[in-house]
Amino acid sequence: xxxxxxxxxxxxxxxxxxxxxxxxxxxxxxxxxxxxxxxxxxxxxxxxxxxxxxxxxxxxxxxxxxxxxxxxxxxxxxxxxxxxxxxxxxxxxxxxxxxxxxxxxxxxxxxxxxxxxxxxxxxxxxxxxxxxxxxxxxxxxxxxxxxxxxxxxxxxxxxxxxxxxxxxxxxxxxxxxxxxxxxxxxxxxxxxxxxxxxxxxxxxxxxxxxxxxxxxxxxxxxxxxxxxxxxxxxxxxxxxxxxxxxxxxxxxxxxxxxxxxxxxxxxxxxxxxxxxxxxxxxxxxxxxxxxxxxxxxxxxxxxxxxxxxxxxxxxxxxxxxxxxxxxxxxxxxxxxxxxxxxxxxxxxxxxxxxxxxxxxxxxxxxxxxxxxxxxxxxxxxxxx
Numbered sequence: 001x002x003x004x005x006x007x008x009x010x011x012x013x014x015x016x017x018x019x020x021x022x023x024x025x026x027x028x029x030x031x032x033x034x035x036x037x038x039x040x041x042x043x044x045x046x047x048x049x050x051x052x053x054x055x056x057x058x059x060x061x062x063x064x065x066x067x068x069x070x071x072x073x074x075x076x077x078x079x080x081x082x083x084x085x086x087x088x089x090x091x092x093x094x095x096x097x098x099x100x101x102x103x104x105x106x107x108x109x110x111x112x113x114x115x116x117x118x119x120x121x122x123x124x125x126x127x128x129x130x131x132x133x134x135x136x137x138x139x140x141x142x143x144x145x146x147x148x149x150x151x152x153x154x155x156x157x158x159x160x161x162x163x164x165x166x167x168x169x170x171x172x173x174x175x176x177x178x179x180x181x182x183x184x185x186x187x188x189x190x191x192x193x194x195x196x197x198x199x200x201x202x203x204x205x206x207x208x209x210x211x212x213x214x215x216x217x218x219x220x221x222x223x224x225x226x227x228x229x230x231x232x233x234x235x236x237x238x239x240x241x242x243x244x245x246x247x248x249x250x251x252x253x254x255x256x257x258x259x260x261x262x263x264x265x266x267x268x269x270x271x272x273x274x275x276x277x278x279x280x281x282x283x284x285x286x287x288x289x290x291x292x293x294x295x296x297x298x299x300x301x302x303x304x305x306x307x308x309x310x311x312x313x314x315x316x317x318x319x320x321x322x323x324x325x326x327x328x329x330x331x332x333x334x335x336x337x338x339x340x341x342x343x344x345x346x347x348x349x350x351x352x353x354x355x356x357x358x359x360x361x362x363x364x365x366x367x368x369x370x371x372x373x374x375x376x377x378x379x380x381x382x383x384x
Contacts, residue, residue, distance in 0.1 A: 122182030233274030
């Protein structure tokens with residue numbers, strides 16, 4: 001019989017392909033595995049918990065800071081932290097636009113009828129040259145705001161909690177270059193002007209690694225998990241052809257994964273949504289420890305038994321309870337059944353962290369959230 005583990009031991013054992021005492025569970029470890037403030041407020045009300053005003057973990061997605069009372073109640077094994085915001089060039093509020101301009105010069109808007117911020121401009125859209133890319137003002141990697149107080153915060157968390165601590169690094173290369181160029185023009189460049197696309201990705205890559213260096217130089221030795229983000233797929237295919245992926249994207253992803261593995265001994269959790277089966281071999285070869293999410297509604301991702309059989313000795317999977325259909329639209333019994341099947345199919349010899357596929361959105365009924373974590377724990381919750 002497996003001895004009882006601490007939460008940190010449980011998560012790290014699972015990501016090392018060792019059998020944990022129970023499946024590790026996540027709510028709030030990262031900016032892609034948390035809960036929208038609306039769903040969180042509904043959950044607190046449903047549980048009868050008066051925990052005060054909800055604090056914001058991630059402004060753009062309107063994610064909540066999950067209170068330790070709920071982490072304890074749900075048996076959550078993770079804690080999420082984020083780097084600070086730049087101080088020398090802080091976000092600029094634009095009240096007339098219902099939003100703010102971030103350090104990359106990107107306008108984010110959230111009108112009164114919206115529940116998250118969306119990207120409202122692409123600073124490098126239009127007819128531009130490689131020189132325009134080289135001249136574009138990018139964030140200052142040495143800005144002290146990224147790491148100010150971060151080490152002290154993490155050390156305090158380690159002193160008061162045995163949960164695995166995860167840090168969400170700023171967006172990686174592909175997604176950030178798409179935000180700057182605009183998605184439509186980025187795809188046009190991929191087909192007609194790949195030199196421009198690659199120049200932009202390389203400039204972003206250099207800048208992001210320098211920002212990450214500022215952050216991980218401060219905390220790389222006191223964290224357990226690093227989440228980095230680069231969406232490589234859509235619901236039914238990669239964002240580019242497999243040949244383009246291998247030629248243009250894979251070498252740059254490999255560069256920053258190699259850098260991360262040299263910089264910290266923390267487990268690397270790579271986030272990419274969608275139909276990612278074609279890139280799983282290359283991610284495994286790069287040394288990625290875990291893939292988030294296991295988006296079971298995407299093409300080729302629903303047969304989790306096959307995925308576990310093919311990749312389970314090299315990659316761990318994070319998530320897996322469907323956040324597009326089952327969580328928002330299913331019954332609590334359907335959530336329980338899906339959760340049981342995920343644990344049964346993925347938790348052999350570790351290699352799995354249970355949670356929602358993506359952030360739990362505002363329309364998810366609280367009873368479905370409770371059903372997920374009750375099933376993972378194998379017992380009814382009690383907040384007496």
